[in-house]
Amino acid sequence: MSMRKIIILDKTLISPFNEPARELRVLNKALWLHQRDVLARHCTQELEVTSLDEIPPDFEAEMIVYRDNLFFDQPFIDEFIDRARANGTARQVAFTLDDKAIVTHALPLQEGIRRQDDLFVANLWYFPHGVEENPKPLVIDTQPREMGYYRIPTYFATDKGEVVFQLPLKAFLSIENWVHIFVANCLFGTFAQAARADKEIFQLKNKLKLMWKALLERKQVLSCSGLVQIGKNCDIDPTAVIQGPTIIGDHVNIGPGAVVTQSIIGNNVSIMQGCQVQMSVIGDGSFLSFRAAVTYTALMERCIVAQNACLQLCVVGRDSFIGAGNTFTDFNLIPKPITTFHRGKLVSTGQNAMGSCVGHNCRIGAGFVIFPGRMIESDTVLSIRDEHFVITKNVDFSQSHHHQLKGGAAHQVHYPHDDYEIDT
Numbered sequence: 001m002s003m004r005k006i007i008i009l010d011k012t013l014i015s016p017f018n019e020p021a022r023e024l025r026v027l028n029k030a031l032w033l034h035q036r037d038v039l040a041r042h043c044t045q046e047l048e049v050t051s052l053d054e055i056p057p058d059f060e061a062e063m064i065v066y067r068d069n070l071f072f073d074q075p076f077i078d079e080f081i082d083r084a085r086a087n088g089t090a091r092q093v094a095f096t097l098d099d100k101a102i103v104t105h106a107l108p109l110q111e112g113i114r115r116q117d118d119l120f121v122a123n124l125w126y127f128p129h130g131v132e133e134n135p136k137p138l139v140i141d142t143q144p145r146e147m148g149y150y151r152i153p154t155y156f157a158t159d160k161g162e163v164v165f166q167l168p169l170k171a172f173l174s175i176e177n178w179v180h181i182f183v184a185n186c187l188f189g190t191f192a193q194a195a196r197a198d199k200e201i202f203q204l205k206n207k208l209k210l211m212w213k214a215l216l217e218r219k220q221v222l223s224c225s226g227l228v229q230i231g232k233n234c235d236i237d238p239t240a241v242i243q244g245p246t247i248i249g250d251h252v253n254i255g256p257g258a259v260v261t262q263s264i265i266g267n268n269v270s271i272m273q274g275c276q277v278q279m280s281v282i283g284d285g286s287f288l289s290f291r292a293a294v295t296y297t298a299l300m301e302r303c304i305v306a307q308n309a310c311l312q313l314c315v316v317g318r319d320s321f322i323g324a325g326n327t328f329t330d331f332n333l334i335p336k337p338i339t340t341f342h343r344g345k346l347v348s349t350g351q352n353a354m355g356s357c358v359g360h361n362c363r364i365g366a367g368f369v370i371f372p373g374r375m376i377e378s379d380t381v382l383s384i385r386d387e388h389f390v391i392t393k394n395v396d397f398s399q400s401h402h403h404q405l406k407g408g409a410a411h412q413v414h415y416p417h418d419d420y421e422i423d424t
Helices: 031-039 074-087 100-106 178-201 204-217
Strands: 003-008 043-049 063-067 070-072 091-096 114-116 119-127 136-139 144-151 162-168 172-174 228-230 241-243 246-248 259-261 276-278 293-295 310-312 339-342 345-348
Touching: 031 070, 031 074, 070 074, 070 119, 070 178, 074 091, 074 119, 074 136, 100 144, 100 162, 100 172, 100 178, 119 136, 119 172, 144 178, 162 178, 172 178, 178 204, 241 246, 246 259
Parallel strands: 003 043, 003 063, 091 136, 228 246, 241 259, 259 276, 276 293, 293 310
Antiparallel strands: 063 119, 070 172, 091 119, 114 119, 144 162, 339 345
């Protein structure tokens, strides 16, 4: 029997996109669409409200209730619903205090996951017979797996120099900052899918099945159809290297010498010769020019990344252009955690490595160097002007180069005197 889903609307705007979380892309879908697809096997009817109080008291149907800024994957929501239904009582999702995926990546820069007694709880509930007060916590183990990114020399890092991520096999996140879009797409998305695949490969029957597919297809195991899903009408050069788990959409062109590893490639995407795409999400209609490098990065739909641009651990909004040779740096030379703005304050991301965020419909000219944790607001246009090629501060729309002063003189960028300490 299908249950009802009650969606609590969260209208908080996420900088620098100036849109609520539900409209932003996660795994190449709007978040609300991702939620709908994940819950499709459990729910068919829905109701949107602004708070739990708006749910009619005489509404006694079985229901799942959640805020629409939440990201959860299929394994997570399946376990939550199955266990809650089996118990038959009102439940609220909860996590232990030592869940490394939640503590490391989900807690910073948000308020939706909060401590209650000796657990963390969040805005996801199950009610078997209408809304009830004081639902009991239902603890979900996200089953985090520690996986490395790269090693930083010890003189660059405050700890041992290792950049590691805690990847959940069952992912949950409250999206309240652009950093969470990165986490949902890359760490809890493509990288977590790779962690699940890595776990499954070690099972003997799966290992034998993949080896047999690779043998029949005359490919390496990581490149066989068991791990690489390719859509319709794709043109992939024989010299391109594609390793799974990777999903490639329809009408995709991948040029000679390109390398695509453990990523999601949308429909109508062009990846030219020599490009590097790793642990990333490339949105529908995007274009990567030759030798562009995109690592642990989420591009929303219809983005263009020009030749020799390098993006690491970044998020780029829809319809944005990243010019040739732009470099998005991802760690501080002086060892300290990356900081970014959250609700008007400078807050630590909790990470030693983190890129930057570009909003929707931006035009970033060639040759910029962008420091870690910075934001460029939607609809901004930037081009090199004199010494202004290093972006050390946030850039908002009022500083866009397409604005003109009286007399036709172009406005020079003067970055705001916020609380950033300049990285060196």
